[in-house]
Amino acid sequence: MPWELFLGNASHRLIAYIYRTRHPTNNVYSNNTHIKTILEDTGLGDWSLLSETERAMRPDITDTDALYLFEIKPHHEKGRQEGLQKLQTYLLALNRTIMTPASRFSGGRNFEGEILIQFAQGQYIWRLEWCTNTPGVTQYRWTRSHERFDSSAAAYQSNQWVEISEQELKRHGGWIAQVVEGLVERRERVATLSGAIGMAIDIVGHVAMSVLSSATSAERGATQPGGKLLPFPSKSSPTALPARLPKASGM
Structure with a gap:
């Protein structure tokens, strides 16, 4: 595996783990879980409204209690832009399945x-x-x-x-x-x-x-x-x- 992928995987793994430990009472998913599974587990939305491509999407961090999504990227402008693009794609997919405005996701802070x-x-x-x-x-x-x-x-x-x-x-x-x-x-x-x-x-x-x-x-x-x-x-x-x-x- 190229060193860029080694370091990227290690960064994602550790940062997502630390987020979960900072929010021990929240229901938090990392990027090994598909959006379809998240919606099935939580009942927050109707996963059948997702396309086949959307069902397989895996946000880096999904906090279904805080209703936050995070994308983890290297610290340069290209990473920021790629993160924003992915984030918006995930938010559009997830929030289209949710009927209650108060339960819609946003970018984490x-x-x-x-x-x-x-x-x-x-x-x-x-x-x-x-x-x-x-x-x-x-x-x-x-x-x-x-x-x-x-x-x-x-x-x-x-x-x-x-x-x-x-x-x-x-x-x-x-x-x-x-x-x-x-x-x-x-x-x-x-x-x-x-x-x-x-x-x-x-x-x-x-x-x-x-x-x-x-x-x-x-x-x-x-x-x-x-x-x-x-x-x-x-x-x-x-x-x-x-x-x-x-x-x-x-x-």
Whole structure:
């Protein structure tokens, strides 16, 4: 798989998972669920009004309690435009099936955050950050620490993040995908058994990534060449940094 797809899949997986953990009481679907299934499960609309193509559509995040849709795209203008186009297509399809105006969907808002990922064997610390400056379009980018750090706190406090070269992206893209997929899959399995996905994570907050990262030391040897998600220092409110992402990050 090309490195662009590796990183894209990892970004989608992690961002959608974090949204669900931030809204543990909401009914949230990610992009492995078709619109037809969402309408069948919730009874919000008449799925028979959808065309065959529309029935197979899969929004990146669908929150049927908040009535929000999100499309997740890289942080450049092309990504924003593609996200808006997809979002409008999904909204038109979904809202055509819903007879009650109060139950119609719109583009989601106020969703942003960041997370650190560290490889084993002294690699740089990578950062995934995302923001929703355009309603319904959540854009992300990857950067890495300017130098190697022994702790996540030191890397985070230094606040010196640099663009990642294409060579590094190609080399580490698959590793990122393995780390993210393994960690999220295990947490989802635990959440399914416990019925309490909300216990997992509060990103960039007082709880931060403590639960997600707590088991990674034991698990690290199972993922080659190894990596872990790192907790951030405690903050009183979410960082404003994602809102300052440039319109084009080169990804």
